[in-house]
Amino acid sequence: KTNSDGTPTVGWKGWTSSALTSVINTAHLNHTRVVLTIQSFGWNSTGAARQAALLGSSTARANLAAQIAAAVRDRGVDGVNLDIEPLPSGSETGFTALVRLIRAKLNQVHSGYQLTFDTLGSIGNYPIEAATATGGADAIMIMGYDYRTAASSVAGSISPLSGPAYDLTDTIKAFTALVPPSKLILGVPW
Numbered sequence: 190k191t192n193s194d195g196t197p198t199v200g201w202k203g204w205t206s207s208a209l210t211s212v213i214n215t216a217h218l219n220h221t222r223v224v225l226t227i228q229s230f231g232w233n234s235t236g237a238a239r240q241a242a243l244l245g246s247s248t249a250r251a252n253l254a255a256q257i258a259a260a261v262r263d264r265g266v267d268g269v270n271l272d273i274e275p276l277p278s279g280s281e282t283g284f285t286a287l288v289r290l291i292r293a294k295l296n297q298v299h300s301g302y303q304l305t306f307d308t309l310g311s312i313g314n315y316p317i318e319a320a321t322a323t324g325g326a327d328a329i330m331i332m333g334y335d336y337r338t339a340a341s342s343v344a345g346s347i348s349p350l351s352g353p354a355y356d357l358t359d360t361i362k363a364f365t366a367l368v369p370p371s372k373l374i375l376g377v378p379w
Contacts (some may be wrong), residue, residue, distance in 0.1 A: 204264065207209045213266060220266040224258055227253075229273045237277050244273075250290055258294035261302060268295070268303030270330060275309060281316040288320045305330050305374065310360045317364065318331060321372050328371075329375030331364065333357050348377050 190202045204225070216223045231237035243249045257269050269291065276284055288306060292328060297301040307330045308315045320326050336356060337345045349356040357375070364373055 204260070209264075213264070214303065222303060224268040224270050224305070225257070225264070225266055226256060226270045226272055231273075231275060231277055240273060241277045241280055244277065244280040244287060246283075247286070250283065250287045254290040254294040257291055258298050261295065261367070262298045267301075268327075270341055271304075271306040271326075274307060274332075275313060276315050278314060281314055281319075285316050285319045285325070288325050292324055292326070303327050307332055310334070310336055310357070311355065312363055312367070318367050320367050326372075326376050329364070329368065330374045331360060333360060333375050 190198060192198055197205075202286065213223050229236065229240050229243065231240040243253065245370050256277060261267075261269055271288070271291070273284065288304070292304050293375075295304060304326045305328045306315075306320060306326050308317065310333055316327075319331055321329060334348045336349055336354075343354050345352055345354065351358050361373075361375070
């Protein structure tokens, strides 16, 4: 919520702004859900250490779950999406515990809140079966993009339907082998 100097972060200022209130109200008038996205990127050692500390601490998980439920309730939105990427090795149990705790805290406020979490196009170490079991997340948001980047050894689409290397078809086959299609949301680039 605040920077090290005590000022509100850009994200928190946006979340609490009158402009977002207008967006939420307009969305709801048009029968569109609005969810809070909580992100934590561990693409460098600092981020990975922060994620491991969060997911490895029952106290930190409980604090975050309570804060998320309060933020969703207080802002009048429809749920939360967790974007923790990539999931640190060894954090699978902590991640599942966090998802289940957030579900419990949301249900204490209102049983209809949506809970989703993001994964990369490949499952990796995300515990998708455990995290979507009863008492867990409603769905997985598959980030179906960045299959190829400027650094890729094989040229191709960033979101290939098929091809000579891992693609969206492979992704869907891998995920549906473990969870029902009703638990999957595929995000592709616009």
